[in-house]
Amino acid sequence: MKTTINVNGAARSLDLDPRTTLLDALREHLKLTGSKKGCDHGQCGACTVLVNGVRINSCLSLAVMHDGDAVTTIEGVGTPEHLHPIQTAFLTHDAYQCGYCTPGQICSTIGMLSELAAGTPSQETPPGATPVLSDAEIRERMSGNICRCSAYPQIVAAIKEVAA
Amino acid sequence: MKAFTYERAADAQAAVTSAVSTPGARFIAGGTNLLDLMKLEIETPAHLIDVSRLDLATIEATADGGLRIGAAASNSAVAADPQVRARYPVLSEAIVAGGSPQLRNKASVGGNLLQRTRCAYFYDTTKPCNKRAPGTGCSALAGLNRNAAIFGATDHCIATHTSDMAVALTALGANVETLMPSGQARTLSMLVLHRLPGETPNIETCLEPGELITTVVLPPPPPGGQIYRKVRDRASYAGGLASVAVAGGRVALGMVAHKPWRALALEAALVAGASPAEAIARELDGASPLGRNDFKLPLVARLSVAAITEANGRGA
Numbered sequence: 001m002k003t004t005i006n007v008n009g010a011a012r013s014l015d016l017d018p019r020t021t022l023l024d025a026l027r028e029h030l031k032l033t034g035s036k037k038g039c040d041h042g043q044c045g046a047c048t049v050l051v052n053g054v055r056i057n058s059c060l061s062l063a064v065m066h067d068g069d070a071v072t073t074i075e076g077v078g079t080p081e082h083l084h085p086i087q088t089a090f091l092t093h094d095a096y097q098c099g100y101c102t103p104g105q106i107c108s109t110i111g112m113l114s115e116l117a118a119g120t121p122s123q124e125t126p127p128g129a130t131p132v133l134s135d136a137e138i139r140e141r142m143s144g145n146i147c148r149c150s151a152y153p154q155i156v157a158a159i160k161e162v163a164a
Numbered sequence: 165m166k167a168f169t170y171e172r173a174a175d176a177q178a179a180v181t182s183a184v185s186t187p188g189a190r191f192i193a194g195g196t197n198l199l200d201l202m203k204l205e206i207e208t209p210a211h212l213i214d215v216s217r218l219d220l221a222t223i224e225a226t227a228d229g230g231l232r233i234g235a236a237a238s239n240s241a242v243a244a245d246p247q248v249r250a251r252y253p254v255l256s257e258a259i260v261a262g263g264s265p266q267l268r269n270k271a272s273v274g275g276n277l278l279q280r281t282r283c284a285y286f287y288d289t290t291k292p293c294n295k296r297a298p299g300t301g302c303s304a305l306a307g308l309n310r311n312a313a314i315f316g317a318t319d320h321c322i323a324t325h326t327s328d329m330a331v332a333l334t335a336l337g338a339n340v341e342t343l344m345p346s347g348q349a350r351t352l353s354m355l356v357l358h359r360l361p362g363e364t365p366n367i368e369t370c371l372e373p374g375e376l377i378t379t380v381v382l383p384p385p386p387p388g389g390q391i392y393r394k395v396r397d398r399a400s401y402a403g404g405l406a407s408v409a410v411a412g413g414r415v416a417l418g419m420v421a422h423k424p425w426r427a428l429a430l431e432a433a434l435v436a437g438a439s440p441a442e443a444i445a446r447e448l449d450g451a452s453p454l455g456r457n458d459f460k461l462p463l464v465a466r467l468s469v470a471a472i473t474e475a476n477g478r479g480a
Binding site: 018040045064125 | 165170203
């Protein structure tokens with residue numbers, strides 16, 4: 001099935017079996033292997049990408065449903081020469097060990113900070129209040145990204161530095 | 165995943181017409197539950213009808229002071245909507261108690277209502293399950309049933325409905341508007357949308373083949389405080405063991421039955437002057453725990469008392 005998705009600023013035309021997830025389209029068809037397949041069931045967050053600026057689990061979405069959408073993967077966030085400030089903060093704070101969850105953590109952080117700026121509540125937000133970036137808010141809002149190496153304290157520190 | 169054909173519906177009528185005329189057709193919007201189940205081949209639709217881009221994502225006030233929420237609106241959009249947060253806080257609180265932010269960004273309102281149970285045997289295709297494979301039996305009856313229903317279960321199925329949002333909508337007295345393949349629209353109360361298991365736990369709602377949920381309609385907020393409280397095994401991103409939604413004098417319980425459980429005996433007792441503890445005791449008179457889930461009785465009792473007390477404080 002013919003599908004065109006704007007990936008990291010470039011229109012990419014694909015001919016896909018409808019079963020192809022957005023994650024598999026990125027990794028297997030476009031060879032953008034930065035987005036990782038952890039659980040493949042929306043439980044770990046390693047596949048997190050931004051679709052039209054909103055973070056989603058790319059493993060739980062069909063690529064053919066994203067015709068015309070703008071997708072940003074970790075490859076579109078920064079380059080080794082020009083790191084995104086969140087990538088720099090993750091390096092500074094050693095916010096990983098094996099690094100497998102890191103692309104998802106960073107894409108998720110970008111989406112999370114946009115949600116916070118828009119006033120989207122979490123279960124840590126008091127009723128009716130505008131959310132503020134406390135440690136509890138960061139942990140709750142990043143709870144869809146699992147880190148098997150448990151670098152959570154460093155991830156929280158990195159996000160706090162970027163958001164400050 | 166089994167092979168399927170895919171179409172993007174041009175409008176709601178085209179979607180329902182295709183759904184009723186194509187064997188094995190299913191609607192897909194967010195897909196966060198359906199695709200998970202398709203990967204496990206628990207769901208094996210032959211045809212998917214994409215309704216995610218239909219003009220059904222609007223959230224707007226109604227003339228009578230209520231709110232209309234399009235079925236394709238994302239869970240996140242509803243939770244963050246200023247009108248929802250200001251006037252229906254129980255709904256916003258319930259939504260952010262479920263899933264992860266990534267899932268809520270993708271999951272639709274209609275899909276949240278129609279999500280399937282998380283019973284371990286429903287997910288285990290090597291085991292009998294009347295919901296997944298009608299007539300094969302219920303493995304949970306003598307199995308791992310710590311999170312099973314305490315209200316309205318039968319020997320055919322003891323699974324629970326796991327939506328947080330649906331519990332809040334039930335407490336708010338919401339209605340669901342649908343479009344039938346005939347082109348006729350109809351309105352269903354949250355009280356009747358979902359069914360108890362009876363002898364056919366595979367039939368989970370009263371929706372007819374091809375019928376599409378288009379809108380959730382909230383009446384004006386009831387007088388009094390609102391709150392959603394949920395207990396689970398982890399602090400976040402885990403299915404619930406039990407939950408309570410309070411909206412003024414209406415109370416609904418979650419993860420205790422095959423459907424969101426409106427606590428009518430509790431509500432009647434409160435009206436008659438009972439304390440919250442006395443009122444939830446009346447509701448739990450009708451409970452039938454199975455042993456491993458006996459703990460849900462004191463859990464639901466304490467949770468309900470705490471939620472009703474806090475809601476009363478908010479409403480004062």
